[in-house]
Amino acid sequence: ETGVTQSPTHLIKTRGQQVTLRCSSQSGHNTVSWYQQALGQGPQFIFQYYREEENGRGNFPPRFSGLQFPNYSSELNVNALELDDSALYLCASSPVWDQYEQYFGPGTRLTVT
C-alpha cells in the first residue's frame, strides 16, 4: 500500500509568481487536507477537499486555492506569492471509514525569494 505522496520535494519561487503543489492520497482515502507549516511551528489548516469540493477552510486568503480530482489526488495553488508563504506544505489524506484520521505526506518545501 502506497502512502501519501507529494511533488515536488523542494521548490524555489520569486515573489509575485504562482505555484502548484501536488498530492496523491493513500489508497482507500477520499478526503484530502492541506496544511502550511512555518519553521518551528505546528501545521496550520488551509483547506480540505471531499468529493472534489472544498469542505472547510482555515484562515488563508483566496489566493490559496485547490482542486481535487476523481482519483482523489489534489492540487494546492498559490497566486501572487509573498515572502511569508515560504514554508513546508503538507498534504494529508483520510480514509473512507474514518475521516477523523489524517495521514500526512512528506511535504513540499517552498522558498519564496
Added chain:
Amino acid sequence: GESVGLHLPTLSVQEGDNSIINCAYSNSASDYFIWYKQESGKGPQFIIDIRSNMDKRQGQRVTVLLNKTVKHLSLQIAATQPGDSAVYFCAENIPGAGSYQLTFGKGTKLSVIP
C-alpha cells in the same frame, strides 16, 4: 520581536526510561485528539489517537491519556529509544463547519540520550 514559535519546549530523556509529553488543548468541544511524531525534514507521522468519549488508549509502547476536566492530553512512551527523538505534536478536531480540520499545538522536542 521574539518569535515564540521557535522556542520549542524540550524534553531530554535517558534511553530506556519512560517519556511523558504533555499538551494543553484549546477547546472543550473538541471530540478527537491525535499525536504525531515529526522528524527533521519529514511530514508528521501518526502515532495514536483518542476520541473524547475515552480517557485512555494504548498502542505499541505508547499510551495517550485524556483529561477533559482540565483540557489536558499526554503521550507516554515506554522504554524510550534513540529513534524516538523527534518533535511531537498534539492536535485536536473542533467540530463544526462540516469538515475535519486539525488544530495543532506548538510541539515538544524529545531528545533521547544514549
